Structure formats: structure tokens, C-alpha cells
Amino acid sequence: MLLELKNIKKQFKNNHVLKGIDLSVEKGEVIAIIGPSGSGKTTLLRNINFLETADSGSMLFREQQIDLAKPTKKQILWARRHMAMVFQNYNLFKNKTALKNISEGLVFGQNKSKTEADELACQALDQVGLLGKKDFYPSQLSGGQQQRIGIARATVLNPDIVLFDEPTSALDPELVGTVLHDMKTLADKGQTMIVVTHQMSFARNVASRVAFFSDGEILEEGRSDEIFDHPQHERTQQFLSAIAEDY
Amino acid sequence: MKLSKVIISLLHGLPTTLILLAFSFIFANLIGLGLAWLYLRRNPIANGFARGYLGLVRGTPPLLMLLLAYYGLPKLFLLVGIDINGWAKLIFGIAGLAIGWSAYLAEAFRSAYLSVDAGQYEAALVVGMDTKQAFLRIIMPQAFLIALPNIENLLIGLVKATSLVYVIGIVDMYSTAVDLSNQNQGVYQLEIFVILALIYWVVVLLIEWGFRRFRKHYQYVTV
Ligand SMILES: Nc1ncnc2c1ncn2[C@@H]1O[C@H](COP(=O)(O)OP(=O)(O)OP(=O)(O)O)[C@@H](O)[C@H]1O
Ligand SMILES: [Mg+2]
Numbered sequence: 443m444l445l446e447l448k449n450i451k452k453q454f455k456n457n458h459v460l461k462g463i464d465l466s467v468e469k470g471e472v473i474a475i476i477g478p479s480g481s482g483k484t485t486l487l488r489n490i491n492f493l494e495t496a497d498s499g500s501m502l503f504r505e506q507q508i509d510l511a512k513p514t515k516k517q518i519l520w521a522r523r524h525m526a527m528v529f530q531n532y533n534l535f536k537n538k539t540a541l542k543n544i545s546e547g548l549v550f551g552q553n554k555s556k557t558e559a560d561e562l563a564c565q566a567l568d569q570v571g572l573l574g575k576k577d578f579y580p581s582q583l584s585g586g587q588q589q590r591i592g593i594a595r596a597t598v599l600n601p602d603i604v605l606f607d608e609p610t611s612a613l614d615p616e617l618v619g620t621v622l623h624d625m626k627t628l629a630d631k632g633q634t635m636i637v638v639t640h641q642m643s644f645a646r647n648v649a650s651r652v653a654f655f656s657d658g659e660i661l662e663e664g665r666s667d668e669i670f671d672h673p674q675h676e677r678t679q680q681f682l683s684a685i686a687e688d689y
Numbered sequence: 690m691k692l693s694k695v696i697i698s699l700l701h702g703l704p705t706t707l708i709l710l711a712f713s714f715i716f717a718n719l720i721g722l723g724l725a726w727l728y729l730r731r732n733p734i735a736n737g738f739a740r741g742y743l744g745l746v747r748g749t750p751p752l753l754m755l756l757l758a759y760y761g762l763p764k765l766f767l768l769v770g771i772d773i774n775g776w777a778k779l780i781f782g783i784a785g786l787a788i789g790w791s792a793y794l795a796e797a798f799r800s801a802y803l804s805v806d807a808g809q810y811e812a813a814l815v816v817g818m819d820t821k822q823a824f825l826r827i828i829m830p831q832a833f834l835i836a837l838p839n840i841e842n843l844l845i846g847l848v849k850a851t852s853l854v855y856v857i858g859i860v861d862m863y864s865t866a867v868d869l870s871n872q873n874q875g876v877y878q879l880e881i882f883v884i885l886a887l888i889y890w891v892v893v894l895l896i897e898w899g900f901r902r903f904r905k906h907y908q909y910v911t912v
Binding site: 599 | 817909
């Protein structure tokens with residue numbers, strides 16, 4: 443087991459956003475998290491990499507046990523340096539070129555030399571066909587290009603797991619395909635990932651398992667064909683039929 | 690007296706004006722950075738001190754600030770047993786202007802810091818930077834660019850404020866002009882002040898040019 447989450451709870455004021463989440467991820471798995479808006483999907487990802495601190499719960503990651511409510515600074519840094527995240531609105535560093543966006547984490551997160559980092563960043567850009575844009579700033583790139591660089595920035599770090607938070611939701615429809623293509627390539631290479639998504643075709647065809655979130659709980663979880671073809675819960679059925687036109 | 694002589698005597702005051710400008714601006718920035726940092730602390734003492742300083746200083750006219758620095762600082766230093774009465778007036782001029790402008794700069798820094806997109810900081814953390822690296826490499830450069838228009842305006846305001854140091858008897862460009870005008874019993878009076886205005890204008894133009902070049906260099910960094 444690469445990652446095991448146990449009983450994660452999180453509330454904002456009186457709003458119970460996560461009501462005890464358990465989730466296990468094997469190496470090489472692609473987990474899709476689907477569910478209605480406000481059900482706590484983003485919050486779960488942010489608790490895993492400590493952008494938020496859970497009220498309770500634990501995480502077993504690479505055989506290290508971490509109390510999510512009381513992580514030490516060292517544990518936080520260690521965990522983050524073995525994970526990566528891709529944001530819905532890309533969050534590329536606005537003051538860095540495409541190349542530096544990718545190499546920065548190698549230099550400052552992994553102590554690589556600048557030359558080595560730039561070389562790896564060039565390779566990563568080349569793989570997504572954006573080497574020609576290496577000296578462009580984010581403002582000079584399309585949303586699709588920014589997100590593909592966002593993915594390159596995450597994967598160049600060779601993380602054990604990549605967390606995706608609706609990576610295509612902010613994109614124009616015609617740009618979604620290229621980003622999903624990059625993600626599928628990654629999945630085929632065996633990259634472990636947790637993907638929060640509204641792209642049902644991706645969840646169905648690429649993910650090995652799907653977890654359906656509702657109201658701070660995982661209502662249903664299983665192989666993607668099971669969830670899509672035979673959803674057990676009424677809420678899951680409703681959700682899937684409401685967005686049926688998507689897939 | 691010839692007009693060329695007028696120009697030459699006015700220009701003799703220019704170095705003093707520029708020294709005042711440069712040093713008070715540098716110190717104002719340093720104090721301003723410290724204040725912004727204190728203001729952003731959650732520690733109530735640090736935060737309270739910064740708020741108090743900002744409130745007091747922003748409510749004091751620059752002219753009065755110069756007088757307070759000139760008469761007040763020596764008293765303040767005497768309290769801790771240091772006699773600075775003999776220090777050059779220029780130092781008090783620099784101190785008065787720096788204290789006055791530090792408050793505005795602190796506000797510019799603080800608001801710029803707060804308006805950097807929170808996602809930038811989070812992105813820095815998730816690629817493995819620690820909080821200090823995230824601040825120095827991602828947040829600070831962006832905050833600086835956001836603050837730049839304010840900094841430019843404050844610097845230009847400071848150019849004009851340097852003329853106020855006549856109240857503590859510093860001979861800069863402005864007080865040279867006033868002296869000239871008095872000595873000449875009204876001859877060339879208008880010309881003297883027009884030339885003075887032109888010199889200030891050139892200084893401001895140069896500043897604007899510098900900032901423009903800087904902005905151009907970072908035109909694609911839209912923060
Ligand atoms: N920092 C915060 N402070 C207060 N409330 C928050 C915060 N972050 C999230 N919430 C609340 O937690 C709930 C879950 O939010 P979350 O963003 O996790 O939902 P989501 O499932 O990702 O939704 P979406 O599909 O719209 O992205 C929402 O009610 C939201 O208002
Ligand atoms: Mg979300």
C-alpha cells in the first residue's frame with residue numbers, strides 16, 4: 443500500500459466538510475474522485491498535502507505514519523517532497539518562465555543543481571511539445587499550455603503520487619483533450635494519481651477505481667465499470683444520470 | 690546677474706537635494722519593510738506597534754515631521770546618553786523624510802503582499818519549497834511588482850518633499866532659489882522659479898523613465 447488514509451475529519455466552523463474519509467491507494471493506481479460541488483473533494487486533497495490541517499485522521503504514506511491533525515514540520519516537508527499537485531487554475535508561478543516553473547521544484551525541493559534542473563525541465567517541456575515556449579511567462583500561454591506545464595512541473599519531481607484537482611475544469615472545451623491526453627500518458631506509464639474530476643469519460647476509461655463523494659463522505663467506491671454500470675446508491679445514480687450527457 | 694549664473698547656483702544645490710532624496714528613500718524603504726513585516730505578524734505587540742507608528746506618522750505633515758526630527762531626535766538620543774546635537778543638519782533632514790515616507794511605503798508593501806494570489810504560495814509549497822523559499826522566490830518578487838506603481842508615486846512625492854528641508858536650515862536647491870530671489874530684489878524672480886521647476890521636472894522625468902524601463906523588462910509578469 444502506497445497511501446492509506448484513515449478516518450479524516452475536517453470542519454470549517456460548523457460546516458463538517460469531511461466526515462471520516464478512508465481511502466487506500468496502491469502503487470500505480472489511478473483513483474478518480476467524483477461527486478457534487480461542495481462535497482469536500484478539494485478539501486480532501488488539500489488535507490493530504492497539508493495545505494489544510496485535518497481535525498483528526500491519519501495517513502500512512504511510504505510506510506511512514508503521520509497524524510494528519512498534528513504533523514511535524516519535517517513530516518510536512520517530507521510528504522510534500524514525495525507528492526505533487528496539479529491545480530484547477532494551474533497556479534503557475536507568474537514571475538517565472540515556463541522552464542523555471544518546472545525547474546524550481548527540482549532546485550529548491552530536491553537540491554538539484556541549476557543546470558541539471560534546467561535540463562530535466564527542458565526534457566519535460568519537450569515531452570509535452572512545449573519546448574519552444576520555454577522562455578514564455580504564464581501570461582503568454584493559453585490555459586491548456588499552462589496546465590500542461592502545470593502537469594510537467596508536478597511530474598518532473600518524480601513523485602510517488604500526483605494529486606489532480608479538476609485539472610480541466612478551467613479550460614476551454616477544445617483544450618481539454620490535450621490535457622487529458624497528457625494525463626492518460628502518465629497513467630499508462632504507471633504514475634499513481636488521485637484525480638478529482640468532472641470528466642466522466644476520464645474517470646470511466648482511465649481510472650482504475652472511482653470514489654463517489656457526497657456530503658463529506660465516500661458514499662460508494664469501486665472499480666470504475668462497477669460504479670458507472672451498476673451504481674449501488676441512489677445518490678450515485680442520480681449524480682451519474684444528471685451528468686449523463688458528458689460520457 | 691546673468692541667467693546662466695542663476696542656473697549654476699541652482700545646480701549647486703542639486704547634489705544636496707539628490708543626497709536627501711537617495712538616502713531618505715533608502716532608509717524609508719528599509720524602515721517600511723520592517724514595519725510591514727511587523728504589521729503582518731499575528732503577535733499583538735508587533736502588530737500594535739506597527740499600527741501605532743503608521744497612524745501617528747501618516748497623520749503628521751512632512752514639514753512638521755522635519756521639525757520634530759530636528760528638535761526631537763537629539764532629546765530622544767540624550768535619554769539613552771548619546772549626544773547627537775552636533776550631527777549635520779542633513780542627517781536630520783534625511784531622518785525626518787525617511788520616517789515620514791516609511792509609513793506610506795509600509796502600507797504599499799503590506800497591501801502588495803496581501804494581494805499576491807494565495808495559490809502562488811501553495812504552488813510553491815507543493816513543489817517542495819519551505820516557507821522561507823516560497824516567500825523569497827515567489828511571493829516577494831510578485832509583491833514587489835504589485836507595489837511598484839505605489840513606490841514610484843511615493844518617490845516622486847519625496848522629490849518634492851525634499852524642498853521642505855529649508856525649515857531646518859538645510860541649503861538645497863529650493864532654499865538656494867529663495868535666497869537668489871531675495872538677493873536680486875525681484876529681478877529674474879519668475880525665471881528663477883521656472884528654472885527651479887524645470888530642474889525638479891527633469892529629476893522626476895528621469896525617475897519615471899527608470900521605472901518605465903523596469904516595467905518593460907517585466908511586462909509579461911502579470912501579477
Ligand atoms: N478555507 C475554507 N474555509 C471555509 N470553508 C471552506 C474552506 N474550504 C472549503 N470550504 C467549504 O467546504 C465545503 C467543501 O468544499 P470543497 O472545495 O472541498 O468542495 P468540492 O467538492 O471540491 O467542490 P467543487 O466540485 O465545487 O470544487 C464547501 O462547503 C466549502 O464552502
Ligand atoms: Mg473542488
